[in-house]
Amino acid sequence: MQIKPPYLLFLGSGKEPLTIKTSQGIAHWRPELCMGEISEPDGPTLGLEKLSIPEATTRGAKTLVLGLVNSGGSISDDWVPYILKALEAGLDVASGLHNRLSDIPAVLAVAQKNGRMLHDVRHTSEPLKTGNGIKRSGNRILTVGTDCSVGKMYTTLAIEREMKAQGYDADFQATGQTGILIAGRGISIDAVVADFIAGAVERISPDNAADHWDIIEGQGSLFNPAFAGVSLGLLHGAQPDILVMCHEAGRKTIRHLDHQRLPDLKECIEANLQAARVTNPNVRLGGIALNSRMIPPEASAKKCAQLAREFGVPCFDPLINGTKEFVSSL
Amino acid sequence: MQIKPPYLLFLGSGKEPLTIKTSQGIAHWRPELCMGEISEPDGPTLGLEKLSIPEATTRGAKTLVLGLVNSGGSISDDWVPYILKALEAGLDVASGLHNRLSDIPAVLAVAQKNGRMLHDVRHTSEPLKTGNGIKRSGNRILTVGTDCSVGKMYTTLAIEREMKAQGYDADFQATGQTGILIAGRGISIDAVVADFIAGAVERISPDNAADHWDIIEGQGSLFNPAFAGVSLGLLHGAQPDILVMCHEAGRKTIRHLDHQRLPDLKECIEANLQAARVTNPNVRLGGIALNSRMIPPEASAKKCAQLAREFGVPCFDPLINGTKEFVSSL
Numbered sequence: 001m002q003i004k005p006p007y008l009l010f011l012g013s014g015k016e017p018l019t020i021k022t023s024q025g026i027a028h029w030r031p032e033l034c035m036g037e038i039s040e041p042d043g044p045t046l047g048l049e050k051l052s053i054p055e056a057t058t059r060g061a062k063t064l065v066l067g068l069v070n071s072g073g074s075i076s077d078d079w080v081p082y083i084l085k086a087l088e089a090g091l092d093v094a095s096g097l098h099n100r101l102s103d104i105p106a107v108l109a110v111a112q113k114n115g116r117m118l119h120d121v122r123h124t125s126e127p128l129k130t131g132n133g134i135k136r137s138g139n140r141i142l143t144v145g146t147d148c149s150v151g152k153m154y155t156t157l158a159i160e161r162e163m164k165a166q167g168y169d170a171d172f173q174a175t176g177q178t179g180i181l182i183a184g185r186g187i188s189i190d191a192v193v194a195d196f197i198a199g200a201v202e203r204i205s206p207d208n209a210a211d212h213w214d215i216i217e218g219q220g221s222l223f224n225p226a227f228a229g230v231s232l233g234l235l236h237g238a239q240p241d242i243l244v245m246c247h248e249a250g251r252k253t254i255r256h257l258d259h260q261r262l263p264d265l266k267e268c269i270e271a272n273l274q275a276a277r278v279t280n281p282n283v284r285l286g287g288i289a290l291n292s293r294m295i296p297p298e299a300s301a302k303k304c305a306q307l308a309r310e311f312g313v314p315c316f317d318p319l320i321n322g323t324k325e326f327v328s329s330l
Numbered sequence: 331m332q333i334k335p336p337y338l339l340f341l342g343s344g345k346e347p348l349t350i351k352t353s354q355g356i357a358h359w360r361p362e363l364c365m366g367e368i369s370e371p372d373g374p375t376l377g378l379e380k381l382s383i384p385e386a387t388t389r390g391a392k393t394l395v396l397g398l399v400n401s402g403g404s405i406s407d408d409w410v411p412y413i414l415k416a417l418e419a420g421l422d423v424a425s426g427l428h429n430r431l432s433d434i435p436a437v438l439a440v441a442q443k444n445g446r447m448l449h450d451v452r453h454t455s456e457p458l459k460t461g462n463g464i465k466r467s468g469n470r471i472l473t474v475g476t477d478c479s480v481g482k483m484y485t486t487l488a489i490e491r492e493m494k495a496q497g498y499d500a501d502f503q504a505t506g507q508t509g510i511l512i513a514g515r516g517i518s519i520d521a522v523v524a525d526f527i528a529g530a531v532e533r534i535s536p537d538n539a540a541d542h543w544d545i546i547e548g549q550g551s552l553f554n555p556a557f558a559g560v561s562l563g564l565l566h567g568a569q570p571d572i573l574v575m576c577h578e579a580g581r582k583t584i585r586h587l588d589h590q591r592l593p594d595l596k597e598c599i600e601a602n603l604q605a606a607r608v609t610n611p612n613v614r615l616g617g618i619a620l621n622s623r624m625i626p627p628e629a630s631a632k633k634c635a636q637l638a639r640e641f642g643v644p645c646f647d648p649l650i651n652g653t654k655e656f657v658s659s660l
């Protein structure tokens with residue numbers, strides 16, 4: 001699956017409350033792929049050029065992207081007229097929502113009639129195999145974490161951008177729906193059948209040139225009792241050479257599970273290294289990404305310095321410090 | 331899902347080679363549920379009474395069980411006439427094969443017309459939630475392993491049988507298709523969507539009486555690079571009080587993956603205990619089940635004695651020694 005750029009970002013219609021975080025991510029990380037935005041006159045904006053569907057297609061847009069979420073997480077009836085109009089005008093449509101575009105009969109019919117692609121990035125229709133752990137060529141960095149939602153995707157994308165700036169041949173590899181809409185490809189790992197977790201990651205990061213780097217987006221945490229299976233399969237499938245541990249300063253318990261303590265950072269790093277050695281005995285910790293949104297900047301700087309000393313690797317908040325020091329240390 | 335006994339075991343028809351290991355398992359572990367068998371005159375046999383479909387229904391059989399596998403792993407066209415006849419006679423049908431009974435239009439139509447259940451035990455249609463790791467009441471034993479196919483299901487069932495014999499309130503909880511056909515219920519954990527691995531295990535082993543024991547069937551291994559995600563989610567979801575480590579004496583590499591070394595037993599036990607503490611800090615190793623099929627009996631006895639000394643827990647081949655010593659140690 002490859003979502004064709006350039007994109008027209010759909011930012012919603014109707015009156016229901018929604019968030020456009022995914023579209024913000026696409027516009028932030030892939031501005032060169034975003035031709036413009038479309039929404040109601042009083043709707044949200046990313047500050048991109050406002051284009052109608054005919055204007056966008058005339059200028060060569062290829063895909064209408066639904067990078068937004070309402071409270072239900074499903075494609076709203078209000079959005080369907082835009083989707084149909086886009087398909088009729090010759091655009092593909094990509095969606096990160098829970099239900100499938102192809103499950104809406106009118107959408108499926110118009111897509112088929114016009115020979116357009118429907119990309120439901122939370123679902124994969126690719127044939128998957130079970131993993132095999134055989135060593136692949138090329139280099140791999142994987143972001144792991146003490147929990148979900150600590151900044152793994154942001155860190156991964158920030159590393160990719162900095163590596164490209166420093167002349168590396170590097171590619172972000174997406175494993176979640178937002179990452180897939182940003183990268184234009186990938187597999188939502190938490191949505192595959194359990195047997196195929198590692199195999200799916202092997203597929204998105206195949207053999208590559210000796211000087212190529214895949215920067216793979218991690219998911220969950222080995223210490224999150226809901227999702228650790230996904231995290232371990234991802235870790236084995238990625239067979240990373242380098243781990244970047246992502247942690248949110250000040251978080252005490254696992255997200256949405258107040259009874260579950262967050263692991264100690266050292267314990268979490270060691271458990272990840274130990275598990276990663278199953279498919280790559282030479283794995284090492286390369287850096288720590290400290291999400292500092294809950295602490296003041298001075299506290300962040302102090303904590304980063306302390307962790308860098310303790311673990312002997314660069315420690316940085318990618319939002320504050322960037323990832324230059326980390327990439328230079330590779 | 332509950333598969334209704336008594337069963338009529340279907341052992342095949344047509345000329346293709348097949349194995350009836352699953353039916354053997356059902357007849358061995360649940361003889362009281364097996365009314366008889368049905369196969370071609372020159373077909374395989376389990377030594378049960380041979381019954382036609384009308385004979386079985388007259389005597390009160392409730393389900394035709396397809397506990398067999400051909401080389402393709404899918405329901406053979408040759409079997410469909412038996413399935414249709416059973417449904418028309420008022421039996422439910424249960425299958426452990428890869429494709430769904432309900433995907434065969436004629437089967438689905440006859441089942442619906444007659445109000446019969448189709449149980450595709452490799453698939454789950456139950457609504458699943460993500461795990462939460464909240465401590466549940468009752469006691470839980472989980473079999474874990476150094477690899478796949480080392481005897482986890484056999485060990486789990488042998489422990490259940492011995493515990494019942496010793497007066498415990500104990501239930502085998504199945505997580506794979508053969509186990510489900512034996513138990514009459516359960517969820518094929520490797521077939522659920524990755525997000526729900528732990529949640530599915532929480533569902534099959536809910537809160538229970540303080541003196542109740544669930545003996546939960548493990549899958550895979552934390553050191554199997556194809557399936558470790560399933561194993562970790564299962565371990566977290568089970569929140570076991572006691573682990574039984576299953577190992578095959580003499581195996582050097584992971585099944586079907588000759589490049590992948592088998593973990594050291596000590597390393598494997600420690601990794602499982604460490605991971606299990608995420609949802610049950612009081613977990614302990616309770617025993618080691620040594621599958622000795624590749625070594626002579628004297629070597630098995632010697633190895634068991636050595637491992638029992640080294641780890642301070644009963645070590646036994648459940649096929650040779652039974653599980654009495656282990657259960658008595660609880």
